[in-house]
Amino acid sequence: MDWKVIANAPWLWICGFVQAAIGLFQAGYFYRLATRLLARHGGYGPGQVRAIVRGAVITAIGPVMAEIFVMMALVFAISPAYTWQREGVAVGSVVTEMVLISNAAIGVGQEFGQPSFDMVGFAAAVVVVNLSCTIASLGAAFFTPYLGRARGKLSRGDPRLLAVIGVCSALGIFAFFAANEVKRRGGHEVAVIAGAILSMFLFKLADWLHRPRMKEWALGLATFGGMLIARLLQA
Amino acid sequence: MAPDERGFVDLAVEPYEREYLGPVHRVGFWTCILISAAMTLPALLLYLIYGVAAPRAGALAGLALALTYLLPLTIIEPLSYYSVYGDAGNYMSMTTGNIANLRLPCAAVAQSVAEVPEGTRTGAVIACIGIAVSVVVGVVGVFFGSLAGGWITAQFPPWLTGAFQAYLLPAVLGAVFGQFALRGPVYAIPALTIAGVPLLLGWHPYSIIPAAVVGTVLLGYGLFSWKGIAPGRG
Numbered sequence: 094m095d096w097k098v099i100a101n102a103p104w105l106w107i108c109g110f111v112q113a114a115i116g117l118f119q120a121g122y123f124y125r126l127a128t129r130l131l132a133r134h135g136g137y138g139p140g141q142v143r144a145i146v147r148g149a150v151i152t153a154i155g156p157v158m159a160e161i162f163v164m165m166a167l168v169f170a171i172s173p174a175y176t177w178q179r180e181g182v183a184v185g186s187v188v189t190e191m192v193l194i195s196n197a198a199i200g201v202g203q204e205f206g207q208p209s210f211d212m213v214g215f216a217a218a219v220v221v222v223n224l225s226c227t228i229a230s231l232g233a234a235f236f237t238p239y240l241g242r243a244r245g246k247l248s249r250g251d252p253r254l255l256a257v258i259g260v261c262s263a264l265g266i267f268a269f270f271a272a273n274e275v276k277r278r279g280g281h282e283v284a285v286i287a288g289a290i291l292s293m294f295l296f297k298l299a300d301w302l303h304r305p306r307m308k309e310w311a312l313g314l315a316t317f318g319g320m321l322i323a324r325l326l327q328a
Numbered sequence: 329m330a331p332d333e334r335g336f337v338d339l340a341v342e343p344y345e346r347e348y349l350g351p352v353h354r355v356g357f358w359t360c361i362l363i364s365a366a367m368t369l370p371a372l373l374l375y376l377i378y379g380v381a382a383p384r385a386g387a388l389a390g391l392a393l394a395l396t397y398l399l400p401l402t403i404i405e406p407l408s409y410y411s412v413y414g415d416a417g418n419y420m421s422m423t424t425g426n427i428a429n430l431r432l433p434c435a436a437v438a439q440s441v442a443e444v445p446e447g448t449r450t451g452a453v454i455a456c457i458g459i460a461v462s463v464v465v466g467v468v469g470v471f472f473g474s475l476a477g478g479w480i481t482a483q484f485p486p487w488l489t490g491a492f493q494a495y496l497l498p499a500v501l502g503a504v505f506g507q508f509a510l511r512g513p514v515y516a517i518p519a520l521t522i523a524g525v526p527l528l529l530g531w532h533p534y535s536i537i538p539a540a541v542v543g544t545v546l547l548g549y550g551l552f553s554w555k556g557i558a559p560g561r562g
Contacts (some may be wrong), residue, residue: 094378098413098465101478104373112366113467116424119359123416124460126348127453133451134343148441149434149461156430157466160474166496168477177474182363186426188504191497195393199533200390201383206497217334217382218370221390226425227364228395229402233422238353240410240418249517253558255408257548260559261519262400262467263546267505268519269537270436272527274498281562284495293510312503319499324491 096212101172109178116182148184155310163187170194170206179222188312192266196223237276258285280327288319339449348453349415356419359533367542396538399543412436414452417459422482424463512559514551519544 110317131137160180164187167176171194179190191205199219205214236243271289274281292315299307369403375381405427408416408456408499413421421431436446438458444450484492523540 099374099380102376105370108366108370108373111369112363113347113471115359115363115366117467119363119423120460120463122355122418123420123456126351126369127416127456127460129396130339130343130348130453131450132475133347134339135453137442139379139437142457145438145441145457146461148437150438150460150465151429152434152458153462153465154469155434156426160426160430160466160475161469163500164470164473165477165481165491168474169481169492169496173478176477177471180474180524181471182424182463188500189398189425191500192397196393196397196537197382197387197390199393199537200388201386204430206493212380213383216371216374216380217387217390219374220382220387221394223367223370225391225394225398227367228398229422229425230360230364230367231540232402233419234357234364236459237356237406237415237418240406240415243407251546253463254552256559257552258400258545259408259506261405261515261544261548262404262538262541263508264396264505264512264515264519265523265541266397267501268544269523269527269533269540270501271498271505272520272524273533274333274501274525274526277498279497280495284498285488285502285505288499289506289509292503292506296507296510299507312507314537315503315506316496316499319502320491320495323499324487328461 096215097172099311100215101174103174105172106176109174109181112178113181116217122302126174159313160187160309162310166191166316192270193225194218194221249269280323283326284319284323287321287322288315291315291318336445336448337452339453341449344449344453348513352416352456356416360419360423360502393534396541400541412451413455413459416456417452420456420459420463424465424466430462430466433460434458450482512548514557515544515548516561518547522547 117254128142130136131142148284164176164180167187167190170191172292180187195205197220198210198214201213201217202290203209203211203214205218271285276283292311294309295311295315299311338386355526371382406422409421409427409432410418412432414481417431417435424431435455435458438454438461439446439451442450442454442478446455481489483494522543526536526539534560
């Protein structure tokens with residue numbers, strides 16, 4: 094059977110629903126605790142809570158739309174069911190997801206996005222992506238009560254050190270994947286360079302125009318722009 | 329509680345810990361364990377239904393590569409964002425992901441609507457509401473996006489389908505590299521060099537990925553220690 098058919102079969106949709114149910118229960122329970130505490134001890138009425146909810150809903154719509162926009166890459170490369178299982182309630186944005194799938198493919202001697210990616214690559218992606226993301230949820234389960242104290246110790250009182258480690262880790266991994274695509278030359282090289290330049294320009298533009306909400310769309314637009322420029326130059 | 333210098337009155341410690349924090353940790357712990365267990369289901373079902381399993385050595389190698397990138401972020405992200413979103417926010421964010429682009433903005437907007445400062449008990453509770461709402465919006469949006477995505481992509485003309493298949497992934501990787509390069513321009517070229525030279529020399533990705541991550545982090549740590557250089561805001 095074609096691996097793409099298996100990747101969009103009901104079993105994977107059901108796995109997504111199970112995860113979504115747990116995530117929604119968690120969010121609903123915490124929401125109830127928070128609103129009850131605010132009503133009893135903070136003097137917050139239903140009108141104030143409604144205003145907070147409205148603000149959060151409006152803020153969430155932009156990033157969720159942007160996420161759906163970029164998510165099409167996963168729908169295309171693997172399947173809608175896989176996208177739902179991983180992006181509905183899971184640990185990882187679409188970009189993290191792609192890096193993890195690429196890692197899984199490398200592990201079994203394949204390349205994600207290339208014809209060599211087959212059932213073995215898909216099976217490896219299912220294992221690697223899901224298992225590696227349990228690190229975050231298990232970490233939260235066991236270490237959340239100690240976060241406040243740990244934060245002070247690791248940053249040695251200077252939170253800028255946390256930013257150094259975070260940004261440098263991300264740059265290291267994306268430098269590898271970008272350089273690997275550039276090495277292929279042709280449209281791949283164009284797509285990487287155009288995507289990078291467009292992304293930097295759009296993020297800067299949001300700063301210059303003082304419109305931080307533009308940043309929600311910058312990555313998606315840069316991605317599609319880079320892809321289309323590569324297609325046009327290679328046509 | 330007495331107001332602080334800004335005139336803000338925080339929630340009292342006793343009800344916050346008894347009525348909120350206690351249940352948050354209990355339910356947060358078990359839901360995180362459950363979601364971790366649920367994430368093992370796809371691999372298990374793929375094997376049980378179709379008899380397909382990933383080669384063990386390959387999967388372990390892929391997992392090791394993934395962790396070189398994911399592990400530092402998994403440690404850094406909660407530590408960096410904890411003061412904004414608090415304990416419940418951390419459980420939800422680590423369960424649902426998309427922290428910097430979705431959870432944090434919703435937490436920040438909720439706090440700003442309620443005119444409550446971050447880093448306070450009330451701020452953490454308000455952030456919890458903002459993040460909980462973002463989880464619901466996210467799940468609904470992604471579900472319909474996934475359903476419609478398959479249909480929409482089937483309507484694409486062949487040239488666009490070809491562009492998606494060939495160039496979307498490199499464009500995503502370039503765009504994300506550009507985004508992080510803006511936050512730390514001083515690290516961007518060295519990171520490309522650390523990753524690019526071994527690639528040109530034909531090293532295997534197994535060894536290049538850890539070298540690129542560790543090498544760039546060490547460079548950043550060195551610059552921070554010697555010159556006080558740190559990344560700007562995103």
